[in-house]
Amino acid sequence: MLLDLVKKARSYRRYDPKKPVSTDTLKELVEAARLTPSAGNLQRLRYLAVTEKSDVLALTKEVKWAGYLSDWDGPTDDEAPTAYLILLSPESTGVSQIDVGIAAETILLAAAEKGIGGCMILNFPREELTERYDLAGKYKIELMISIGVPAEKVELEEMKDGNVRYYRDRSDVHRVPKRPLREVFLTPKDL
Ligand SMILES: Cc1cc2nc3c(=O)[nH]c(=O)nc-3n(C[C@H](O)[C@H](O)[C@H](O)COP(=O)(O)O)c2cc1C
Structure with a gap:
């Protein structure tokens, strides 16, 4: 997919x-x-x-x-x-x-x-x-x-508190915060 x-x-x-x-x-x-x-x-x-x-x-x-x-x-x-x-x-x-x-x-x-x-x-x-x-x-x-x-290993995670900074966790996995869909998908009513 x-x-x-x-x-x-x-x-x-x-x-x-x-x-x-x-x-x-x-x-x-x-x-x-x-x-x-x-x-x-x-x-x-x-x-x-x-x-x-x-x-x-x-x-x-x-x-x-x-x-x-x-x-x-x-x-x-x-x-x-x-x-x-x-x-x-x-x-x-x-x-x-x-x-x-x-x-x-x-x-x-x-x-x-x-x-x-x-x-x-x-x-x-x-x-x-x-x-x-x-x-x-x-x-x-x-x-x-x-x-x-x-x-x-790189993994995505949901962003918390608007923190865009990627980091490596204790297992050396590179973790990348992404904004949730509800934050980025807008309709005219949201503006
Ligand atoms: C236009 C552009 C420029 C970038 N330049 C750098 C760079 O100079 N060095 C680097 O390590 N990563 C660079 N990146 C990678 C971003 O840091 C990365 O896309 C972001 O951290 C999100 O991670 P992801 O691509 O795994 O989603 C760049 C990404 C884009 C789209």
């Missing part, structure tokens, strides 16, 4: 580095993303796949992970993702941020169906990466998505 897949498509930040995700599998994720709606059907996004181990490990150290987990510095090399998809837009036009969101969630859903996980990452060193991948004058980085086989 779609809802099961949506529940499974969490943000995973610890992975099994011994289970690499192949370029063919990354292509399958992008195949799903490329078929999604886009403003004006312009399809401006491009998907840069980074799979070289040393590059992936470098990126893993450079991006900022899990802002609410203040005593965790991000995945170690033994917990690192095995690939990144970097969503690019043409520097000259940019892209609708709605397009970026649609594509990114589609990638996570397609990954979840295959037992793969990822995390959307907006907190990355833009200038360094623009230089490293020679993007200046060509592409702007819109979003990064780490990809790998998850090695952590």
